[in-house]
Amino acid sequence: MTLRTLAAFGAALFAFAGVARAEQPPNLPELSPTGADACFGRVYDAAHLKAHPQQKVARIFFFYGRDPVSRPNEEPAANQDTSYNGFLTTTVRGAKKPEWASGWCNKDDPSDEASGIRCGMECDRTLASLKVDDEGKLILSNVQPDVYLDAGAEEDLGKAKYDEQALGSEDDNFRLDPMPADACKAEFARIDPIDPALGDPLRVRLKPDQPFCYGRDYDDAHLKSHPDQVTQSIRVFRGSIELASFAQGGDAANWPDGADIAVSVTSRQKGAKLTQTYSCQGEADQWRCSASSKMSNFSCDISQKEIFLKRGANGMMMLANPNNAVAIVDLCSKAAEGKTKSDDKVYRLEPMPQSACAP
Known part of the structure; x- marks a missing residue:
């Protein structure tokens, strides 16, 4: 898709x-x-x-x-x-x-x-x-x-x-x-x-000065029925680092523009874990978030690596990277040269306690 x-x-x-x-x-x-x-x-x-x-x-x-x-x-x-x-x-x-x-x-x-x-x-x-x-x-x-x-x-x-x-x-x-x-x-x-059934948009649900944590852990039954899925667990969050970054340089009047989020993916392949930072903009019915290197030790052109966040029903959050799937390798590493895809493109995430998104 x-x-x-x-x-x-x-x-x-x-x-x-x-x-x-x-x-x-x-x-x-x-x-x-x-x-x-x-x-x-x-x-x-x-x-x-x-x-x-x-x-x-x-x-x-x-x-x-x-x-x-x-x-x-x-x-x-x-x-x-x-x-x-x-x-x-x-x-x-x-x-x-x-x-x-x-x-x-x-x-x-x-x-x-x-x-x-x-x-x-x-x-x-x-x-x-x-x-x-x-x-x-x-x-x-x-x-x-x-x-x-x-x-x-x-x-x-x-x-x-x-x-x-x-x-x-x-x-x-x-x-x-x-x-x-x-x-x-x-x-x-x-x-x-x-759609009134979806409730408030993300920009209203998620405040500029408040952390959040959304995620999902997939059990063995789910993974068995989805053999091409690489993700074992996923977290999308704003923690102390992301909050401090927005407090220093963000503009709350234009929220969520400039909001940083972190996406952490644990692969079912030996439990390898990758955390990638993204910088978001409000766009129509979603947040459009481009991969960012400003909070890492890497410097590379990764602005075209994007994900999209959208509200879901019953307080859920939808995450998608419909073209390239969510990255499961460091986007600034040699492993990311060429194909960086997985078959994991759309996630339905539930709100979790902030402790579930601890680094």
Whole structure:
């Protein structure tokens, strides 16, 4: 499974970094002559889809403006800053929910008024190229098949899985109608409808100045029925070290952005134990946490090693790394070069006493 199939854990490629623009209106008059949020969309009928069998996308919306994804689940604080101004969401045939991605939309050549518009993503990827035609419709082109997948997904997943989860060969050159901004906001709201049964989001349950411990120990019966599972026990926690780090450099007003957590995994292979630190950001309905080396003796580029935390029912916490699984080797060691995967990708964790997460 990937971020695409685990949309609840963030199908998105959303990072909170960049230029301070939260209070600035859009600045591309082609998309928004008045500077207000702009929405374009299209819902394809059965006849169109039958005539285009290689088109997977049944619904597509493009929103230009301020973040339409954040909702009262795990959304960033009201003053959270983001430089993203282009948001794409599509629903493929048979899917119950949309997937989404975001990027920065700017002129290809700022000095040329006739220049086209490119929306870029992290890792020098392209979200889409944009052009408004004479009828005011948005031509959305250069949409990559892996727009909702991680960079390098084809190599990681293999061709068959990649083709299954990527967009189709006819999913490009969309012609979208201008729509009210509320139409796009309603479409993005379909990504993660609020479920009252889940209770408070993690940012409310877990306080900036309080430790926590979640975990699970798997018994012999479970491990026997899951022979490919490497994890024997797992803990996710914030202890004295993580609390001190946030107290020194964190901003409680933007909680959980900048919160450090530790993930400790004990392998069923000779009981080997690994503890890895992650730094988290609030993102839509989850915490997106990147592996961090700031509390270790190592220095390496591990920012792309991510996990996602999400609230579960009855006080549980869900942890997932749907692309690469949770690391069971030190991410800065030679053993981590190349493949660092296990088959352990999604965990249902229960609250535990802090003593259960002691180093």
